[in-house]
Amino acid sequence: MKKALTGLVSLALVMSMIGCGSNNDKDAASSAPAASSPAASSAEASPSASEGDNKDPVTLRVAWWGGQARHDYTLKVIEMYESLNPHVTIEPEYASFDDHWKKLAPNAAAGNLPDVIQMDISYLSQYGGRGQLEDLTAFTQDGTIDVSSISEASLSGGKIGDQLFAMNLGSNALLAVVDKAMLEKAGGTMPTQDWKWEDFTKLGPIMKAQGKILTQDLRHDVFFPFYLRGQGQHMYAADGSSLGYADDKPFIDFYTMYQTWYDNGNLLSLDKLAQKKGTPEDGELELGNAVSTWGWSNQFILSSSVAKRPFEILPVPGWNDNKALFLKPSMYFSIAKNSKVKEEAAKFISFWVNDIEANKIIMGERGVPVSSKVKEALKPSLTPDQAKVFDYVAWAEQNSSQMDPPNPVGAVEVDKLLKDTAEQILYKKLTVEEGAAKFREEANKILAKNKK
Amino acid sequence: MKLRENNHVVGYLFAAPFILGFLVFIVYPVFSSLYYSFTDYNLLESPNWVGLDNYRTMFTDDEKYMKSISVTLNYVFASVPLRLAFALGVAMLLNKAISGIGLYRSAYYLPSLIGGSVAVSILWSQVFGDQGLVNSALGLIGIDSDTSWIGNPATALWTLIALSVWQFGSSMLIFLAGLKNIPKDYYEAASVDGANKVRQFFKITLPLLSPIILFNLIMQTISAFMTFTPAYIISRGEGGPLDQTLLYSLYLYKRAFVFYEMGYASAMAWVALIVIGIVTLLIFQSSRYWVHYESKGDK
Numbered sequence: 139m140k141k142a143l144t145g146l147v148s149l150a151l152v153m154s155m156i157g158c159g160s161n162n163d164k165d166a167a168s169s170a171p172a173a174s175s176p177a178a179s180s181a182e183a184s185p186s187a188s189e190g191d192n193k194d195p196v197t198l199r200v201a202w203w204g205g206q207a208r209h210d211y212t213l214k215v216i217e218m219y220e221s222l223n224p225h226v227t228i229e230p231e232y233a234s235f236d237d238h239w240k241k242l243a244p245n246a247a248a249g250n251l252p253d254v255i256q257m258d259i260s261y262l263s264q265y266g267g268r269g270q271l272e273d274l275t276a277f278t279q280d281g282t283i284d285v286s287s288i289s290e291a292s293l294s295g296g297k298i299g300d301q302l303f304a305m306n307l308g309s310n311a312l313l314a315v316v317d318k319a320m321l322e323k324a325g326g327t328m329p330t331q332d333w334k335w336e337d338f339t340k341l342g343p344i345m346k347a348q349g350k351i352l353t354q355d356l357r358h359d360v361f362f363p364f365y366l367r368g369q370g371q372h373m374y375a376a377d378g379s380s381l382g383y384a385d386d387k388p389f390i391d392f393y394t395m396y397q398t399w400y401d402n403g404n405l406l407s408l409d410k411l412a413q414k415k416g417t418p419e420d421g422e423l424e425l426g427n428a429v430s431t432w433g434w435s436n437q438f439i440l441s442s443s444v445a446k447r448p449f450e451i452l453p454v455p456g457w458n459d460n461k462a463l464f465l466k467p468s469m470y471f472s473i474a475k476n477s478k479v480k481e482e483a484a485k486f487i488s489f490w491v492n493d494i495e496a497n498k499i500i501m502g503e504r505g506v507p508v509s510s511k512v513k514e515a516l517k518p519s520l521t522p523d524q525a526k527v528f529d530y531v532a533w534a535e536q537n538s539s540q541m542d543p544p545n546p547v548g549a550v551e552v553d554k555l556l557k558d559t560a561e562q563i564l565y566k567k568l569t570v571e572e573g574a575a576k577f578r579e580e581a582n583k584i585l586a587k588n589k590k
Numbered sequence: 591m592k593l594r595e596n597n598h599v600v601g602y603l604f605a606a607p608f609i610l611g612f613l614v615f616i617v618y619p620v621f622s623s624l625y626y627s628f629t630d631y632n633l634l635e636s637p638n639w640v641g642l643d644n645y646r647t648m649f650t651d652d653e654k655y656m657k658s659i660s661v662t663l664n665y666v667f668a669s670v671p672l673r674l675a676f677a678l679g680v681a682m683l684l685n686k687a688i689s690g691i692g693l694y695r696s697a698y699y700l701p702s703l704i705g706g707s708v709a710v711s712i713l714w715s716q717v718f719g720d721q722g723l724v725n726s727a728l729g730l731i732g733i734d735s736d737t738s739w740i741g742n743p744a745t746a747l748w749t750l751i752a753l754s755v756w757q758f759g760s761s762m763l764i765f766l767a768g769l770k771n772i773p774k775d776y777y778e779a780a781s782v783d784g785a786n787k788v789r790q791f792f793k794i795t796l797p798l799l800s801p802i803i804l805f806n807l808i809m810q811t812i813s814a815f816m817t818f819t820p821a822y823i824i825s826r827g828e829g830g831p832l833d834q835t836l837l838y839s840l841y842l843y844k845r846a847f848v849f850y851e852m853g854y855a856s857a858m859a860w861v862a863l864i865v866i867g868i869v870t871l872l873i874f875q876s877s878r879y880w881v882h883y884e885s886k887g888d889k
Contacts, residue, residue: 236827240847247633247852264850268634409741410720412831551849558833565743565832 194225196482201231202256203238205417207440208503215496219489226482246270251474253483257304258469260553262296262544263378265472266303272473273301277484284488292508295467298544304470305487308505310434311465311534312364314452315441317429324348324429328450335395335455342404345429352404353430354422355411356396358560359553361432363542364454365392368462378546379589380582386574393563393570400564408564418444435527435534436468436505442523451530453537461539465531468505506531548588552581627857632850644857655858657833658841665747665837666814669754674806677758678799681765695766702759710753711823715740718749740824746834753820761806768802769795797882804881808873815866818843838862 202212209232216228231252233241239261245251251270265271277283278293283305285293296304318328326344329337342352363373365388372382383389399405406414406422414420418437422428424445431441432454442449457463471490473483489496494515497507501520506528507513513528520528559577562568568576602609627644629637648655684695704710717723718739728735739745772795780790796803818839821829829836829844842862846855 236848243633243847243850265634268632270634408831409738412741412825412828413715413719413738415826554848561832567832 195227196225196479197227197229198254198479198482198486199229199231199252200254200486201233201238201242201252203233203235205234205440211499211501211503214499215490218496218499219486222489223485226486228486249476251476253474253477253479254486255472255474256307256469257472259295259467260545260549262304262470262472263298263549264547266298266301266544267547270475271303272475272477272480273303274305274473274484274487275300275302277481277488278302282481282484282488284492287509287511288491289508289510291465292467295465295541296470296472304467304472305491306467306470306508307491308436308468308502308507309465309531309535310436310468310505311463311531311538312360312454313433313435313438313530314454315423315431315433315438316450316452317423317426317447318450319447320350320426320429321345324350329452331453332458333452333455338455339395339398341429342399342402346403351406351422351428352399353428353432354406354414356432358556361454362389362392362556364462365456367464367542368456368459370460372542374542374546374549374585376543377589378543378548378585380585381578384578386571386578389574389577390570393560393573396560397563397570408561423449434466434468434505435531436503438527438530439503439523451526453530453534457537461537463534463538464541465535465538466541502527546585546588548584551584555580555584623856623859626853627860629853631852631856633852634850637853640853644854645861647854648857648861654833654836654841658829658836658838661747661834661836662815662838665751665754665817666811668747669751670807670810670814672751673755673758673810674761674803676755677761677806678765678803680758681762681769682795684762684766685769699759699763702757702762708819708823710757711820714749714753714820715824718745741831743831743834746825746830750817750820750824750835750837754814754817761810764802764806765799768799772798798884800881801883804873804877808870811869811873812866815839815862815869 200216202208204212212232213230216230220226220228231241232238235258238256242251242255242265246265255265255271257265257271274283274296278285288306292306292309293302295306296302316328321328321341321344324344324347326341329341338352345352366373366383369388371385371388374380375382405411406428418424418440421431421441421444423431424441426445435451438449438451453463471487473480473487477483490500491507492509492512494512497512497516498519500507502516502524507516517525517528556577559568559573563570563573626637628639628641630640630643631637680698684691684698701710719725720736720738720741722739724739725735725737737745740749776794776798777790780794785793816839817837821835821837821840822843824830825835825840827840827844827848829840838858839862842855842858845851845858
């Protein structure tokens with residue numbers, strides 16, 4: 139038996155060594171063609187690529203989330219970058235929003251994050267604050283990431299403390315997309331820019347008479363914090379260890395209003411909402427069943443192109459109370475701490491935000507560009523819908539205040555808790571007051587636990 | 591002597607791929623998960639030892655955890671007996687000698703082949719959706735309904751149970767094999783003695799089939815406890831309205847990959863392992879009261 143065991147162990151050793159050996163072979167084999175093809179192409183492009191030191195072949199992994207349209211144009215931009223920088227090979231990794239984060243977490247645990255990561259504000263603290271992301275300040279200072287035409291305000295959205303963990307790719311503002319034609323056909327009048335939540339509520343019966351609803355839903359994790367800003371409150375405390383408010387009144391007011399809409403049949407019923415994929419293709423506005431949809435400015439273009447009807451943009455009611463309106467980075471690019479080619483990654487990001495030809499492909503789909511030069515250059519080629527968004531964001535910029543700092547660690551769980559609580563209120567399992575208290579207590583618990 | 595040792599080496603050599611795979615993909619992960627269950631591992635930072643904290647939180651301070659347990663128990667206790675009864679019923683029908691029986695058998699087995707797959711779950715969410723097959727069928731018999739069965743808290747779990755029952759094929763095949771093994775002369779003798787079909791079923795079929803029932807019961811119970819895909823796909827990863835379809839494995843997955851709490855999720859996995867172990871043991875223990883082995887001769 140002993141003999142058998144020693145035999146087994148030595149065999150395991152031998153096998154694992156063979157395993158390692160063949161792995162190395164494979165690496166060598168796979169890197170060989172990768173090495174030879176850029177070399178071949180850079181030989182062709184030798185007159186232009188004669189600067190010298192950056193000729194070593196580089197492989198960059200770039201990861202993002204999105205829908206098919208975004209994948210398509212992003213791959214085009216990547217192709218463009220590769221043709222301009224023959225020594226760079228880019229490995230794209232793309233997925234839906236949820237899957238993106240599910241893929242990143244194990245990669246982070248293995249120290250194998252992609253070099254360039256599309257980052258979202260709700261995960262920025264989690265990854266940045268836990269040492270997974272590179273501070274980009276050095277790259278912006280030495281010009282590897284050119285920020286000469288980007289305002290400090292735009293940059294600051296990617297900061298935690300004084301460290302720049304993420305590069306803003308575009309600005310977004312909250313808005314309501316309204317189907318003016320549908321509203322007027324139902325006998326309503328288009329609200330003015332200064333409308334209030336009551337004005338929205340009043341549209342309910344008018345639309346209901348036509349068998350239409352006001353909107354599918356309002357995303358709780360987006361619009362409740364916005365409502366709080368209008369009341370001079372914030373969702374999260376500055377240090378992220380608790381909620382930013384202690385008085386339940388704003389919660390009660392907002393969800394009493396929300397429940398009124400729901401009970402009056404002005405929102406999509408919860409059982410049907412549970413089936414929605416959340417794409418514009420199955421949105422109630424786009425399908426012609428609702429008069430509005432609420433969200434971020436970069437989503438407007440997709441909504442109107444799917445519906446093939448013209449829509450109007452209105453700011454969110456109460457945008458002027460306490461300067462509730464704010465500009466938010468739509469999404470970011472970050473560089474992983476474990477990346478071995480940080481400088482090349484930084485060059486790619488700089489290209490993405492500054493190159494005019496590249497942005498003619500992107501066309502503000504990741505939010506209105508942060509570079510003023512790019513913004514100017516794109517203006518003549520914008521479609522009317524794109525121009526509406528650019529104009530709205532420009533207007534919002536003049537009428538907004540500083541956005542809240544990135545959500546603290548644990549916010550993803552708090553967002554889910556808020557959605558659950560709202561659901562329980564709408565299903566009448568909890569009164570609004572009970573929901574308010576329960577949400578506050580449990581959210582504080584989650585945040586405290588994550589703060590440690 | 592020498593030759594015999596060599597023989598061993600060859601044996602181990604051939605077994606090596608499995609042994610290595612077993613060590614690397616089963617033994618190591620199992621033990622690291624045990625270790626992580628005592629830590630606050632969040633995937634992004636190295637784990638800290640927190641002792642029994644995860645287990646304590648689970649049972650004293652996590653409403654959703656308790657909810658997921660009750661959902662899972664409901665699901666197991668409803669779906670397993672229904673599925674087995676259905677499988678046995680169909681197996682008895684398919685045990686008849688009629689022409690084209692092979693075709694019927696394949697057709698009934700088909701849903702299990704595509705079993706736990708994503709595609710079936712998507713199909714299911716169409717069937718039970720607000721404009722789905724079920725509502726159209728109800729419309730045909732004059733019942734007007736536009737509710738979404740999968741989005742309605744009262745019915746959501748039942749759509750999952752229905753899906754599980756629909757996938758009865760593998761247990762049916764095993765039942766079928768068992769039925770074929772029951773000698774025909776038992777039935778002949780019984781009918782000569784005047785026993786009707788119902789009596790024959792309870793006095794002959796069920797006792798002789800009981801070892802097979804035990805096997806199916808255990809296998810199906812374990813797999814029901816671990817059901818994940820349909821709940822995940824049909825509820826879009828959310829666990830359904832008011833957490834009505836928040837199965838244990840789905841909640842575990844959410845803790846691990848949505849909230850990045852690997853430590854907690856590992857602890858949950860260990861509790862699940864132990865509970866499933868206990869339930870299996872209880873079924874085994876109970877079997878001596880209802881399982882009948884011919885070989886024992888205790889007729």
